[in-house]
Amino acid sequence: MALWNIDSAHAQASFSARHMMITTVRGTFGKVTGTINFDPANPSAASVEAVIETGSLGSTGNDQRDGHLKSPDFLDIEKFPTITFKSTKVEANSDGSEAKIHGDLTIKGVTQPVVLQAEFLGQGKSPFGTTVAGFSGKTKINREDFGLTWNMALETGGWLVAKDINIELDVEAVLATEAAPA
Numbered sequence: 001m002a003l004w005n006i007d008s009a010h011a012q013a014s015f016s017a018r019h020m021m022i023t024t025v026r027g028t029f030g031k032v033t034g035t036i037n038f039d040p041a042n043p044s045a046a047s048v049e050a051v052i053e054t055g056s057l058g059s060t061g062n063d064q065r066d067g068h069l070k071s072p073d074f075l076d077i078e079k080f081p082t083i084t085f086k087s088t089k090v091e092a093n094s095d096g097s098e099a100k101i102h103g104d105l106t107i108k109g110v111t112q113p114v115v116l117q118a119e120f121l122g123q124g125k126s127p128f129g130t131t132v133a134g135f136s137g138k139t140k141i142n143r144e145d146f147g148l149t150w151n152m153a154l155e156t157g158g159w160l161v162a163k164d165i166n167i168e169l170d171v172e173a174v175l176a177t178e179a180a181p182a
Contacts, residue, residue, distance in 0.1 A: 001045060003176045004036040004133060010172035013052045013083075017143075018162035020154060027069070029083075031056035036135065036173050043092035043099055043120065050169070052083040073150040080108045088113075096120060101137065107146040114139050116169070131175035138168045 011032040019025045034050035054077040060066050070077045087103040101116040121134030143149075143165045152160040 001037045001039050001042070004038055004173035005176045006032060006034045006036065006050065007132070007172045007174050008033050012170050014168045014170075016166045017164065020160060021158040021162065025060055025065070027057060027060035027066070029053065029056045030058060032169070032171065034085075035176075036133075036171075038120075038133070038173075040096055040120065040123070043096035044090050046087070046090045046092075046099070046101075048085065048087040048101060048103065050085045050171075054081055054083060074148055076108060083107050085114075085116075105139075105141070105146075108148060110146045112141070112145050114141060126174075133173050133175070135171045135173065136169060137171075138166065140164055140166050 008031055013029040013032050014026060015028075016024050016026045029052045031053035032050060033053075034048065036046065036048050038046045054070065054075045057069055057075065057077070058066055060069070069075055072079070075083075084106045085103050087101050089102040090099050091102070092099040097120050099118045099120075101118045103114060103116065104111050105114045106112075116137035116139045118135060118137040121136060123131060123133035126132050142163050143161075144163050150161070154160060
């Protein structure tokens with residue numbers, strides 16, 4: 001099993017949610033780190049640990065909204081500087097290109113099980129001589145399951161911020177070590 005380090009310069013976590021029940025707001029976290037144990041010949045034995053720095057949140061298109069999302073009403077980045085994911089099981093398809101990665105997601109100190117729909121995008125040599133691999137993943141969570149309950153009722157009915165949050169990860173990882181043949 002090879003160890004891969006997530007290259008934070010080439011990794012991003014993004015999210016989207018309905019706003020006022022009629023539009024979608026998107027944002028990103030620019031600092032993602034972690035490790036992936038992965039062998040394309042045995043993808044079901046893979047494991048993933050990822051850390052997202054909550055302070056790297058940005059790009060929702062509105063500085064006031066970014067600040068509100070960082071506040072105690074939502075992520076409370078001073079008290080909870082990271083979001084973490086640790087896999088517990090991987091179910092790969094027959095050719096290893098796609099998998100369901102089961103794991104524990106921790107946001108604002110609350111841990112819940114989630115399933116990432118993941119894709120192995122391939123691997124190759126970088127222009128700098130390193131071996132790199134690409135992965136993507138997505139899931140949907142109910143933010144209230146993680147204690148993110150702030151909201152505001154709308155005069156027309158419904159809520160300002162939807163409960164469902166779509167999360168997507170795009171990761172380039174650099175080969176750190178390769179296991180010696182048995």
